[in-house]
Amino acid sequence: xxxxxxxxxxxxxxxxxxxxxxxxxxxxxxxxxxxxxxxxxxxxxxxxxxxxxxxxxxxxxxxxxxxxxxxxxxxxxxxxxxxxxxxxxxxxxxxxxxxxxxxxxxxxxxxxxxxxxxxxxxxxxxxxxxxxxxxxxxxxxxxxxxxxxxxxxxxxxxxxxxxxxxxxxxxxxxxxxxxxxxxxxxxxxxxxxxxxxxxxxxxxxxxxxxxxxxxxxxxxxxxxxxxxxxxxxxxxxxxxxxxxxxxxxxxxxxxxxxxxxxxxxxxxxxxxxxxxxxxxxxxxxxxxxxxxxxxxxxxxxxxxxxxxxxxxxxxxxxxxxxxxxxxxxxxxxxxxxxxxxxx
Amino acid sequence: xxxxxxxxxxxxxxxxxxxxxxxxxxxxxxxxxxxxxxxxxxxxxxxxxxxxxxxxxxxxxxxxxxxxxxxxxxxxxxxxxxxxxxxxxxxxxxxxxxxxxxxxxxxxxxxxxxxxxxxxxxxxxxxxxxxxxxxxxxxxxxxxxxxxxxxxxxxxxxxxxxxxxxxxxxxxxxxxxxxxxxxxxxxxxxxxxxxxxxxxxxxxxxxxxxxxxxxxxxxxxxxxxxxxxxxxxxxxxxxxxxxxxxxxxxxxxxxxxxxxxxxxxxxxxxxxxxxxxxxxxxxxxxxxxxxxxxxxxxxxxxxxxxxxxxxxxxxxxxxxxxxxxxxx
Numbered sequence: 063x064x065x066x067x068x069x070x071x072x073x074x075x076x077x078x079x080x081x082x083x084x085x086x087x088x089x090x091x092x093x094x095x096x097x098x099x100x101x102x103x104x105x106x107x108x109x110x111x112x113x114x115x116x117x118x119x120x121x122x123x124x125x126x127x128x129x130x131x132x133x134x135x136x137x138x139x140x141x142x143x144x145x146x147x148x149x150x151x152x153x154x155x156x157x158x159x160x161x162x163x164x165x166x167x168x169x170x171x172x173x174x175x176x177x178x179x180x181x182x183x184x185x186x187x188x189x190x191x192x193x194x195x196x197x198x199x200x201x202x203x204x205x206x207x208x209x210x211x212x213x214x215x216x217x218x219x220x221x222x223x224x225x226x227x228x229x230x231x232x233x234x235x236x237x238x239x240x241x242x243x244x245x246x247x248x249x250x251x252x253x254x255x256x257x258x259x260x261x262x263x264x265x266x267x268x269x270x271x272x273x274x275x276x277x278x279x280x281x282x283x284x285x286x287x288x289x290x291x292x293x294x295x296x297x298x299x300x301x302x303x304x305x306x307x308x309x310x311x312x313x314x315x316x317x318x319x320x321x322x323x324x325x326x327x328x329x330x331x332x333x334x335x336x337x338x339x340x341x342x343x344x345x346x347x348x349x350x351x352x353x354x355x356x357x358x359x360x361x362x363x364x365x366x367x368x369x370x371x372x373x374x375x376x377x378x379x380x381x382x383x384x385x386x387x388x389x390x391x392x393x394x395x396x397x398x399x400x401x402x403x404x405x
Numbered sequence: 406x407x408x409x410x411x412x413x414x415x416x417x418x419x420x421x422x423x424x425x426x427x428x429x430x431x432x433x434x435x436x437x438x439x440x441x442x443x444x445x446x447x448x449x450x451x452x453x454x455x456x457x458x459x460x461x462x463x464x465x466x467x468x469x470x471x472x473x474x475x476x477x478x479x480x481x482x483x484x485x486x487x488x489x490x491x492x493x494x495x496x497x498x499x500x501x502x503x504x505x506x507x508x509x510x511x512x513x514x515x516x517x518x519x520x521x522x523x524x525x526x527x528x529x530x531x532x533x534x535x536x537x538x539x540x541x542x543x544x545x546x547x548x549x550x551x552x553x554x555x556x557x558x559x560x561x562x563x564x565x566x567x568x569x570x571x572x573x574x575x576x577x578x579x580x581x582x583x584x585x586x587x588x589x590x591x592x593x594x595x596x597x598x599x600x601x602x603x604x605x606x607x608x609x610x611x612x613x614x615x616x617x618x619x620x621x622x623x624x625x626x627x628x629x630x631x632x633x634x635x636x637x638x639x640x641x642x643x644x645x646x647x648x649x650x651x652x653x654x655x656x657x658x659x660x661x662x663x664x665x666x667x668x669x670x671x672x673x674x675x676x677x678x679x680x681x682x683x684x685x686x687x688x689x690x691x692x693x694x695x696x697x698x699x700x701x702x703x704x705x706x707x708x709x710x711x712x713x714x715x716x717x718x719x720x721x722x723x724x725x726x727x728x729x730x731x732x733x
Contacts, residue, residue, distance in 0.1 A: 103593035103594060103595060103596075104593055217684040217685075219684055220684065247457035247458055247620065247685075248457065248620065248622065248661060248664045248665060249457065249660055249661060249664045249681045250457075250684065251664065251666070252663075252664035252666075252678055252680060252681075253680060253681070255666070256678070256680060274593065274594060275666060276594070276668035277623070277665065277666025277667055277668045277673070278666045279668075280666065280667060280668050280669055280670040280672075280673040281666045281667070281670075281673040281674075281676075300670045301670055301671075304668070304669065304670050305670075314595065315594060315595060316668075317598075318594060318595050318597070318598035319594060319598070319623065319668050320598075320601070320623045320624050320626065320627035320628075321623065321667075321668065321669070322623075322626075322650070322667070324627050325626055325627050325628075325646060325647070328602055328605065329598040329601055329602055329627070330598070331595060331596070331597075331598030331599040331601075331602060332595035332598070332599075333599070335563045335565060335566065335596070336563065336593065336595075336596075
């Protein structure tokens with residue numbers, strides 16, 4: 063049994079303009095000690111997935127289906143009481159912007175101790191000791207002095223370290239990192255990623271790393287989920303996704319990032335603009351921007367299917383290939399539609 | 406793209422930009438945002454300017470266009486120094502800017518046509534309404550916007566399209582030189598590539614020269630001919646793009662290049678990163694001597710005493726470091 067089992071998770075935001083399906087059928091397993099990356103552009107549902115796991119979606123948002131099992135315990139519909147024992151204790155989160163995630167009116171020490179006192183049976187003195195220990199773990203210099211400082215007195219990198227210290231204070235099994243280094247500079251980003259790596263090895267927890275930076279994914283993650291418009295396009299091991307992408311969107315992403323050898327050449331961007339979640343197309347959400355879209359792509363969403371071991375993709379191109387190779391037989395009506403409607 | 410002519414298109418000599426910051430009720434202190442920076446840009450060339458937040462790269466761009474009055478130093482354009490008000494006015498018809506944030510740099514109360522047309526109005530670049538309209542449509546066509554977008558407002562567009570509007574506005578006066586201040590950092594990866602390609606195409610088509618400011622080193626490497634690395638108001642290294650990546654000489658550039666997350670798992674795993682300890686010091690309390698010495702693993706006493714000279718090590722490769730021979 064995996065530490066975290068997410069099955070067909072669906073979350074929607076109910077706005078005045080209509081229902082926005084922010085998370086539309088996401089499934090994955092997370093094993094202890096693994097780092098899972100979730101990548102996608104803004105609005106692809108990567109943060110919404112994380113917030114759904116912790117059930118901290120904004121008030122208009124709701125989980126509308128699926129299951130989230132933590133250590134075998136079902137979290138969807140479990141209620142606030144259960145979630146309070148999970149949040150910050152078993153599963154904790156660090157947010158993107160360390161500037162706004164800390165309360166500016168309390169000292170660092172106060173905020174760290176609050177988290178510890180809430181979730182453990184430590185006394186105040188023990189909590190303080192633990193807080194200092196945590197600050198030391200995340201390489202904050204002069205931890206005793208920092209305890210009495212306010213967030214504005216610290217730099218961005220320091221604040222993110224404090225956030226990590228707070229998230230790790232109760233020794234969670236899972237750490238969700240929502241774009242933890244996006245607001246930071248490159249050299250500071252390197253420090254924070256290194257820190258997360260070493261702590262992860264030391265404490266053996268699992269990390270869900272949400273990011274739009276494929277470089278960060280390549281460096282940190284064991285497995286990757288690529289999301290587009292709330293759905294999973296492709297998931298698999300990091301090497302599989304980077305070296306053997308099987309979804310047109312993933313391929314497009316890989317082609318569109320500048321690399322060491324791309325100078326002087328043209329990048330191959332994905333055409334068009336990201337989709338409006340209020341007006342989702344009937345078929346594959348990426349079809350309107352996909353250069354190889356077939357008729358079936360516009361009419362019907364592809365099921366996610368196994369490409370090889372540890373690698374799944376939801377793209378009709380793969381199904382077409384499999385049918386052509388004779389590995390897969392579709393029911394008659396579908397096969398016909400596919401072969402006759404190709405562009 | 407590198408078109409070597411005798412006079413560079415733009416030359417900056419010992420540029421300084423200090424801001425007075427209040428530190429007490431009646432006390433103020435200079436913040437040295439740009440401190441003695443010199444470089445040149447040749448015609449049709451792209452100079453990348455990289456560095457971390459607060460290093461002064463945006464201020465360099467803005468000071469060149471005289472959006473801030475330089476504290477000291479000279480700006481030469483096409484062999485002529487930009488000094489008087491008339492010079493500046495004339496210069497701004499040749500040199501424009503694309504801003505980082507496509508959300509706050511477009512007036513929400515103006516239509517796209519008026520945003521793009523504003524520079525034309527300011528510099529009186531048309532004689533009839535019809536001419537203005539035609540020019541606006543031509544500009545929109547350059548950046549891949551449809552003519553029916555002209556009467557819409559900025560909020561109706563996505564980030565990438567807004568950045569296109571900003572670029573069309575920068576192109577309105579038919580400039581030769583554009584300061585691109587983090588033009589793609591607010592955009593999603595797939596859109597980023599579209600905009601980068603557009604910068605490339607426009608450069609070929611219109612013969613533009615860019616100062617390309619960004620913190621994403623992979624983007625800068627892709628688009629630039631030469632790259633300057635800034636740290637705390639100073640340029641610490643300047644060289645050809647390939648040279649600075651394959652053979653960085655300054656300890657800060659070395660750390661910076663090694664810290665870039667490479668989107669290739671095998672390379673990323675094998676990559677030996679140079680970790681810098683600590684944070685960037687506040688430019689209000691910049692260290693004496695070499696600005697980088699507080700984080701430099703090779704710092705000596707000399708680094709605290711004297712500011713290293715920015716000198717040419719090999720052809721076109723400038724570095725400011727005392728211990729360059731020892732380190733490399």
